[in-house]
Amino acid sequence: MSPFKIKRIIGKQLGELLIERGVVDHKQLEKALVYQKDNNKLLGEVLVELGFATEEDIAQALTCQFGFPYLPLANYDIDAEVIKSIPENVCRQFCLIPIDKIGKSLTLAMANPLNQQAVEDVEMISGCAIQIFVSTTSDIRGAFDRYYKGKK
Amino acid sequence: MKRVSFRLSMSSRGLRPKLYVAVSLMSIIPILICLNFIFPNSWLAAINLKLNLGLVVLSTLILASAGYRTIKEMIDPVIKISSDAKMIANGDLEREIILERDDEIGELGSSLNQLTQRIRQNMDELKTYGEKTKEINLEINKRVMVLSGLLQISNLITQNAALNEILEISVSKAMQLGEATLGILLLKEEKSDEFVLKSAHGPKSVELVNKGLTSIKIKTGEGLLGKLLSVNKILILDDSAPLPKGATELQEQLLATNMVIVPILVRDMVVGFLIIGNNKKNFRYPNGDADLMTIFAKQIAIAVENEMLVRNVARLQIKDVLTGLYNESYIRGRLDEEIRRAIRFQRPCAFILLCVDSFKEYLGSFGVIAAESVLKRIATALLDSISDIDKAARFGDDCFAMILPEKNKRQCMEKAEEIRKKIEFIFSDEKDPKHKISVTGAVTENPIDGISAEELTGKAEELLKKSITQGIKNTIIS
Numbered sequence: 001m002s003p004f005k006i007k008r009i010i011g012k013q014l015g016e017l018l019i020e021r022g023v024v025d026h027k028q029l030e031k032a033l034v035y036q037k038d039n040n041k042l043l044g045e046v047l048v049e050l051g052f053a054t055e056e057d058i059a060q061a062l063t064c065q066f067g068f069p070y071l072p073l074a075n076y077d078i079d080a081e082v083i084k085s086i087p088e089n090v091c092r093q094f095c096l097i098p099i100d101k102i103g104k105s106l107t108l109a110m111a112n113p114l115n116q117q118a119v120e121d122v123e124m125i126s127g128c129a130i131q132i133f134v135s136t137t138s139d140i141r142g143a144f145d146r147y148y149k150g151k152k
Numbered sequence: 153m154k155r156v157s158f159r160l161s162m163s164s165r166g167l168r169p170k171l172y173v174a175v176s177l178m179s180i181i182p183i184l185i186c187l188n189f190i191f192p193n194s195w196l197a198a199i200n201l202k203l204n205l206g207l208v209v210l211s212t213l214i215l216a217s218a219g220y221r222t223i224k225e226m227i228d229p230v231i232k233i234s235s236d237a238k239m240i241a242n243g244d245l246e247r248e249i250i251l252e253r254d255d256e257i258g259e260l261g262s263s264l265n266q267l268t269q270r271i272r273q274n275m276d277e278l279k280t281y282g283e284k285t286k287e288i289n290l291e292i293n294k295r296v297m298v299l300s301g302l303l304q305i306s307n308l309i310t311q312n313a314a315l316n317e318i319l320e321i322s323v324s325k326a327m328q329l330g331e332a333t334l335g336i337l338l339l340k341e342e343k344s345d346e347f348v349l350k351s352a353h354g355p356k357s358v359e360l361v362n363k364g365l366t367s368i369k370i371k372t373g374e375g376l377l378g379k380l381l382s383v384n385k386i387l388i389l390d391d392s393a394p395l396p397k398g399a400t401e402l403q404e405q406l407l408a409t410n411m412v413i414v415p416i417l418v419r420d421m422v423v424g425f426l427i428i429g430n431n432k433k434n435f436r437y438p439n440g441d442a443d444l445m446t447i448f449a450k451q452i453a454i455a456v457e458n459e460m461l462v463r464n465v466a467r468l469q470i471k472d473v474l475t476g477l478y479n480e481s482y483i484r485g486r487l488d489e490e491i492r493r494a495i496r497f498q499r500p501c502a503f504i505l506l507c508v509d510s511f512k513e514y515l516g517s518f519g520v521i522a523a524e525s526v527l528k529r530i531a532t533a534l535l536d537s538i539s540d541i542d543k544a545a546r547f548g549d550d551c552f553a554m555i556l557p558e559k560n561k562r563q564c565m566e567k568a569e570e571i572r573k574k575i576e577f578i579f580s581d582e583k584d585p586k587h588k589i590s591v592t593g594a595v596t597e598n599p600i601d602g603i604s605a606e607e608l609t610g611k612a613e614e615l616l617k618k619s620i621t622q623g624i625k626n627t628i629i630s
Contacts, residue, residue: 040496093599095498117500117560121600124561 014043014114017061018053028052044112045137055136062134068113073139083147085126094118097143104128109135178219186212229257237264245272294328298444301325305451309458318455323351323426326448329441332428334408336360337452338368339424345371347424356407356429376402380415381422386446387413392436410435412442414449418457426452472546474524475531483545483553487605490557491598502564504554505612506571506593509625511550517586526589530575537571561597561630568593568628576626590626592619
């Protein structure tokens with residue numbers, strides 16, 4: 001079992017977390033939820049889009065609440081072998097990227113560390129225990145652009 | 153005695169006694185002259201006629217023979233007329249009574265001639281009427297055949313016969329019209345201007361096919377057929393009217409000089425052409441043929457539209473008739489949709505493909521009804537095991553597919569294993585080991601195994617194929 005699972009027992013949604021941290025208020029959250037319904041987007045994305053929060057706000061909210069360390073990916077170099085350990089499909093869909101692999105321990109940067117299923121999938125594929133860092137969606141997408149050259 | 157012989161005699165012979173009577177009557181005058189000569193005191197002496205005996209006898213003879221001749225001349229033509237008339241009455245209408253006389257007998261002859269001529273004319277007229285009636289009967293017969301052909305076609309349409317069969321019969325029946333040696337049907341390919349030769353009948357069509365004609369490209373407005381596309385009117389090429397522009401090319405292309413070309417209309421769109429033709433010289437199509445051809449074209453249109461509707465209905469059908477689960481095409485569509493949603497929300501989406509182990513052997517041993525009942529029981533078990541947002545479908549003959557949105561591989565494996573166990577349990581009571589049904593399942597997941605429905609189903613099918621060759625049964629693989 002990954003350490004992640006124990007933490008997940010807290011079971012709080014991102015919206016609640018942000019309100020607790022005072023990043024957004026109820027009104028903004030409701031507005032964002034309505035907007036999310038109409039536009040089929042993730043809550044974090046909507047909040048950023050509507051200007052209620054920054055990507056860092058969201059990443060840090062996750063970091064504080066669950067104790068995931070925050071990792072700004074922009075200046076981080078990843079080993080090509082490590083990148084290959086998880087298929088591109090999986091990384092792109094779950095918005096995560098492997099950043100380091102030491103023995104049977106794989107470190108991931110994720111935009112949404114609450115995505116338990118994604119972590120499970122990565123565990124299954126790599127056969128490693130997973131360490132999670134939180135990063136912003138744009139940083140991770142930037143990493144995709146850097147490491148998956150020539151592809152979409 | 154005299155009266156009896158008169159009665160027995162034919163009318164022509166009856167005239168002879170009259171002639172004798174006339175001769176004897178004519179003899180009275182010479183006899184009277186002779187008497188006057190013998191008895192000079194009689195009243196004739198008063199006119200003081202003095203003649204010698206020789207002269208008297210001579211004149212008497214002359215007079216008598218002249219009288220006989222006169223009467224014979226009168227009677228003979230009558231006898232001739234009578235015998236001629238008898239022959240005419242016996243049916244020799246060509247016979248003419250030839251009498252060069254201008255007395256009453258001549259008139260009688262010519263009247264009889266006129267009469268025979270009339271009769272002859274009437275007979276001729278009757279004959280031509282007879283021939284016309286025969287032709288009309290033949291025509292009616294032909295029409296009846298054609299109409300019964302049409303009836304046969306509508307029967308086939310109502311019985312949902314195969315489209316090709318209906319088309320073949322329609323063309324062969326349409327060829328009964330217009331002395332056709334060529335009968336072809338061109339149908340438009342969907343989303344192209346290609347008109348494919350769907351059916352060809354008659355000796356000329358064989359030539360056409362041998363020539364390598366399988367389809368004709370028809371663009372609106374180009375060529376004679378192209379023009380027909382836009383005006384959608386029936387076109388007749390025959391001797392009754394000068395040929396329109398472009399007709400010669402078409403005649404060369406289709407190897408026929410006379411043609412009836414009928415557009416086939418489905419929902420106001422020309423989807424094809426029914427064409428019959430022949431190579432007769434100075435040929436004109438009878439009046440009704442064009443109308444009948446139109447009916448044939450309508451029947452074909454109905455059949456074609458029917459086929460289109462049936463295809464549409466099949467496409468709209470989402471449930472499998474036997475199990476009540478979704479069908480394969482629907483689940484494939486839904487899987488694509490679910491994958492798109494999963495990608496958008498950064499979620500996983502899993503797919504299970506379950507196949508009944510050794511289903512074909514089971515079907516062979518226990519028959520269709522038993523096999524179908526197995527499928528139904530499994531379908532019920534599947535529906536019981538999945539949640540509201542999951543979807544289960546019949547997939548191929550002996551397989552089932554399930555979409556489990558929001559589930560990753562581990563969760564999906566657990567679910568598949570649960571279902572496998574359930575099915576194993578359902579059939580565990582069966583005493584005959586052959587009745588103990590089990591399933592083998594493959595689990596694939598978006599994004600691990602692919603980002604499209606095809607990839608997920610394809611990979612699952614591949615996994616199952618491999619398991620069959622390895623003899624794996626009653627297991628879940630991924």
